Amino acid sequence: MTSLTERAEMAASGEQPAAPTVPQYTAPPAGEPLPVFDFEDNPAYPTPEMVPVHIAWLRVRHDVRSVAKNDQHKEKNRDTGQTYVKYNFRGIEAALNAFGPATLRHGVNVLAVDMTTSYRDTTSSRNSKMREATLVTTWQIMGPRGDSLPLLKSAGESLDSGDKGTAKAQSLALRALLFNTGMIPTGDPEPEAAHVERGEAPQRSATDYRDEILNPKTTPGRLEQISYELGNARMLHVLVPNENGDEETLDALGMRIYQERTKGGEA
Structure with missing residues (x-):
């Protein structure tokens, strides 16, 4: 590297200083480990300990x-x-x-x-x-x-x-x-940390869900929630008799009724 005085003299004479040499990275041959980065020569970077x-x-x-x-x-x-x-x-x-x-x-x-x-x-x-x-x-x-x-x-x-x-x-x-x-935990308390004795809530039947879907008072918003509940209960594809007596899956029935009610401006 040239000094400030040398660069000033070069500028006065019209001579251009040589461009600095930038080392080029060469990848190691296949199968060989990568070279160790020399952190000591790069103080701007933190120096991790060279451990396995x-x-x-x-x-x-x-x-x-x-x-x-x-x-x-x-x-x-x-x-x-x-x-x-x-x-x-x-x-x-x-x-x-x-x-x-x-x-x-x-x-x-x-x-x-x-x-x-x-x-x-x-x-x-x-x-x-x-x-x-x-x-x-x-x-x-x-x-x-x-x-x-x-x-x-x-x-x-x-x-x-x-x-x-x-x-x-x-x-x-x-x-x-x-x-x-x-293996990062959430930090939340364990579910077993709080013990509450209660009876298990019975799972709703497919017929019960069908009746609620067909109920004219059931809103489109509630139909969306029913679809979510059926998905969690793995009941979307359960066949039930629809309002015409034909068999239809709860998913198809809910979607059809939802579309009928949203077309009518109830959404």
């Missing part, structure tokens, strides 16, 4: 400890217009916010090295056209010394009406990898 990958990953887990279910899935009640929280969850941003700083601190890289995808066209419970994306990703977790854990796999699945299905499935696969491989 299983120790580095253990330290990442130690730093993360737990990630709470602070994200909320909200829906709007079609009758009242009020928004309510349907359930809490841990999203991809929560995973990245927890693991990102910890992996940097300990020199750990999480790399997607292979991906298998499949797609199919389907419809939602309200007959909207959707695209289902299913994705299996192979991951490599690499430590500060260039060694790696055995390859790991995780899956993600999503439904989308546009072009975001693959991205959603990728995010779910990464979230599953981080939380499952990291």
